Amino acid sequence: MIYADLKGKRVLVTGSSSGIGAATAVMFAKQGCFVGVHYFRTKEGGEKTLADVQKHGRGCLLKADMRDEEQVREMMSQYVKEAGGLDVLVNNAGTLLGRVDIEGMSIEHFNDEFATNVRSAFLGAREGLEYLKQSRGCIVNIGSIAGHHGGGPGGGVYAAAKAAVHTLTIAMAKEFSKYGIRVNSVLPGLIETRFHEKFSSAERRKAVAKETPLGRNGTAEDVAKAILFLSSNDAAGFITGEYLAVNGGLYMRA
Template identity: 40%
Template sequence: MISISLENKVALVTGAGTGIGKAIALKLAEAGAKVAVNYNSSRIDAEKVVSTIVENGGSAKSYQCDATNEEAVKDMYLKIEEELGSVEILVNNAGSLVERCVIEEMSSDLWQTIVDVNQKSVFLCSKYAIPYMKANKNGRIVNVSSIAARNGGGLGAVMYASSKAAVSSFTKGLAKELVGHGILVNAVSPGVITTPFHDRFTSEEARLQFKNVIPLSREGNPSEVADAVLYLVSDLSTYLVGENIEVNGGQLMD
């Protein structure tokens, strides 16, 4: 049986209070990582994630931070270093569709918000993780993109899809920048996963239609995305650089 150990490694998971981020935080903690559970507004949910990890014998702390605010991100990393240690694993999971809106009716403010939430957060959290990882000559960054990055998303989700496509491209470029420093950068692209995201943004009718075009005939579970992330941050993936694992039940195949 293969056992993955992240013993004593410090991992930051952004947007880790619910959904995929929560599953990733729990999975990394189960493998032995000390987990920084980032949240913006979901304080109660994030604290529940921390409590679950601690109750199971792990180590975790929650950190409130708007990942689109540069000063807040800098301060978060300093707090994590002081309380848990230097970040060695970063999972850029924070993101949102924000609001379904067709381009003709979209305001510049909404456009900017979607770009900030999905792109700027990845940029800032990566930027401030890099010095710590370079100092250790080791690190893992996993960005959470989306199937929408490749198929353009559903109605009213053009900017979400575009911003996630930027995340996929950013992953490849950053991977090239950092591979010489012992830092491996990869991504995962979830398909239709059972999360509060789809509860909020996707109708029941649309979700039923999705099942008809997914070869596995079901939505994915957050834990199935977390398994892919665990693989990417482990020693099992030492020859993967700039890759994007599609976790979509066969809905979109290369």
């Protein structure tokens, strides 16, 4: 799969030390992009992704806690120094912090779920905006099927945070359209990554695959393909404020 217009683009993929972000970083590298590989806690994962990126093209390694304003600002300026600008920002960093019911959830846990999944995307976009204005670039935020259905057991606040990412995407799309910047989101269903290895039993993952109309769970590459589609102006140049669900039909809307 080649989108010719992505060749030479400067792309930053947050949370690319693992899973969906790692697959996305490598897929962009295969298009001839300069790829910023970002990690927070999993340095060896970031180094592995960068090595995979460098098999196809150029890139650099960046570290930041995406919840932290200063760290995100520094990461962005380091990236732009190395890449010479920014054309595509993928706000992928995020996670479920644990299966915790709303009943009895601490305020710290609640706040951290929103900081990890919503503030991270807000900061990425705000700090990247100046550079995206110059390139008339685009943003892809990663939401979740959970943002539609309220999440699995103990995932309710994570689901609410992802729903906020969906709405933030629309708000950004409206506000940034005057700069020629498109903003969309991708909503994965159950994707087989570290995320579900950590939080869902093998039985539950099997049960979800059975329930899924296309008969399987997703791969990180399934999601990466949707991210690339939305990033390509040739493919998606008239699409903004939209979301693309990648869930094998597990959740459909009219």
